[in-house]
Amino acid sequence: MPVSTKTSLEKKVRDIVHKAFWDCLEAQLKEDPPTYDHAIKLLGEIKETLLSFLLPGHTRLRNQITEVLDLDLIKQEAENGALDISKLVEFVIGMMGTLCAPARDEEIKKLKDIHEIVPLFRAIFSVLDLMKMDMANFAVSSIRPKLMQQSAEYERKKFQEFLEKQPNSLDLVTDWLQEAADDLVKLRCKKLLSHCSDDDGAAGGASALCSTAVQNQAYLKLLKWDHVNRPFPETVLMDQTRFQEIQLELEQLLLTGTVLLVTFSAAGSALAGLPGFAEKIKTIIKVLLTGMHLPSFNLGESLATISEKVCAEVNNCLSQHGFTPFTPGRETVLKGQIQAVANPDNTICKLIDSRIQKFLESYLASSHQKSLPALPGGLGPIQRELEEIAVKYVRLVNYNKMVFSPYYDAVLGKILTKEDSQLVGKSEES
Numbered sequence: 001m002p003v004s005t006k007t008s009l010e011k012k013v014r015d016i017v018h019k020a021f022w023d024c025l026e027a028q029l030k031e032d033p034p035t036y037d038h039a040i041k042l043l044g045e046i047k048e049t050l051l052s053f054l055l056p057g058h059t060r061l062r063n064q065i066t067e068v069l070d071l072d073l074i075k076q077e078a079e080n081g082a083l084d085i086s087k088l089v090e091f092v093i094g095m096m097g098t099l100c101a102p103a104r105d106e107e108i109k110k111l112k113d114i115h116e117i118v119p120l121f122r123a124i125f126s127v128l129d130l131m132k133m134d135m136a137n138f139a140v141s142s143i144r145p146k147l148m149q150q151s152a153e154y155e156r157k158k159f160q161e162f163l164e165k166q167p168n169s170l171d172l173v174t175d176w177l178q179e180a181a182d183d184l185v186k187l188r189c190k191k192l193l194s195h196c197s198d199d200d201g202a203a204g205g206a207s208a209l210c211s212t213a214v215q216n217q218a219y220l221k222l223l224k225w226d227h228v229n230r231p232f233p234e235t236v237l238m239d240q241t242r243f244q245e246i247q248l249e250l251e252q253l254l255l256t257g258t259v260l261l262v263t264f265s266a267a268g269s270a271l272a273g274l275p276g277f278a279e280k281i282k283t284i285i286k287v288l289l290t291g292m293h294l295p296s297f298n299l300g301e302s303l304a305t306i307s308e309k310v311c312a313e314v315n316n317c318l319s320q321h322g323f324t325p326f327t328p329g330r331e332t333v334l335k336g337q338i339q340a341v342a343n344p345d346n347t348i349c350k351l352i353d354s355r356i357q358k359f360l361e362s363y364l365a366s367s368h369q370k371s372l373p374a375l376p377g378g379l380g381p382i383q384r385e386l387e388e389i390a391v392k393y394v395r396l397v398n399y400n401k402m403v404f405s406p407y408y409d410a411v412l413g414k415i416l417t418k419e420d421s422q423l424v425g426k427s428e429e430s
Helices: 003-030 037-052 059-068 071-079 085-099 102-111 117-165 171-194 199-205 211-224 234-270 277-288 299-320 328-342 347-365 380-429
Strands: none
Touching: 003 037, 003 117, 037 059, 037 071, 037 085, 037 117, 059 085, 085 102, 085 117, 102 117, 117 380, 171 211, 171 234, 171 380, 211 234, 211 347, 211 380, 234 277, 234 299, 234 328, 234 347, 234 380, 277 299, 277 380, 299 328, 328 347, 347 380
8 A cells, every 4th residue: 555545544544533532522421411431531631741741840730730630539520410521621721821831822712712512622632732742842942952062072072083093184174274364364454554544443453363253254264165176174074065055055145135136226216115026036036046056057048037037027016016117228237237147246246245244254253142133235135045044054153163162272272373473563563
């Protein structure tokens, strides 16, 4: 039997069994006098579920649940015709409200509006399933830091064993961190030169390089890595594929952001706040840039097609909202601007790229803070996609730091001593 057919059959059988159970429960409760066998079984399951949500310190709540949902007592009350099932269900709903996550408050509130016992029982079990899922997610999120720590220690141990067999295994890492430190020194030297007439500015520019800043700069360099011609640093080699995927996503997002900025600039304020317009353009671009990193992909041809479709979409939206469509001359200009994005020296593309890099740099620097860094101008239309990539990138970087920080500290200890002395020397010359 095919798997899909087997699964479908199992579902049908399960649905039939469930329906039969609820029908039987309803029939029992309608008897005169009512029979509570099935209801008591359900209360027993509910009791066990509620107890499973408790922590060791919840003694008072545990005693409450045990006393009120005492199945032996409930059976005696049922046999003597003294069982108030509504009162027990009311207690259950109240206890669920006490134990549930705030996100489930609305579901608990809806339970109180159900007055028929069978639909109410079904709804209670449905909400309890959601609460179980919440508890499982909470347990995973609580244990994740410990798992990550254990994983980091294991990876570090294995790398240390490899390092002991291959003494020169940090050469590429040393070059990578050295380049990052050199980049920061050059940047600070430019600032020094721009403040050469200001002694205070020069002194401020000559401050010592920070190990975290150098590491962050090094990780940013991985997003521009020449994977074909240059070996990846040893400590990030295991994650090369992930960094490469993020790099490719950013390259596609760069083209998307540039085309959007060019398009909005050409269309003016007419389409700026139009709901859904940017999403349509992004969909067009995404489809036509599919496979852009394959050797057979022709960026020029794809941008030519994108320019045609974008112009058509712009004119369509302008007409629909009572604006004058583009003249043939304006269309030609916009198409030319979009096709010019293929040029590596395109000014707008470079501007968007620098702003994306600036955002990622800020995101990396503030990764342990709750608030997101401010989004640079021009990136609004691609904010959601950029933030998704940033979260994934920073998570990968922070885990790598957790594993290899002792090695980075050792290498940077030597590099920063040398770089700081050079920086101070240049500051004194200025």
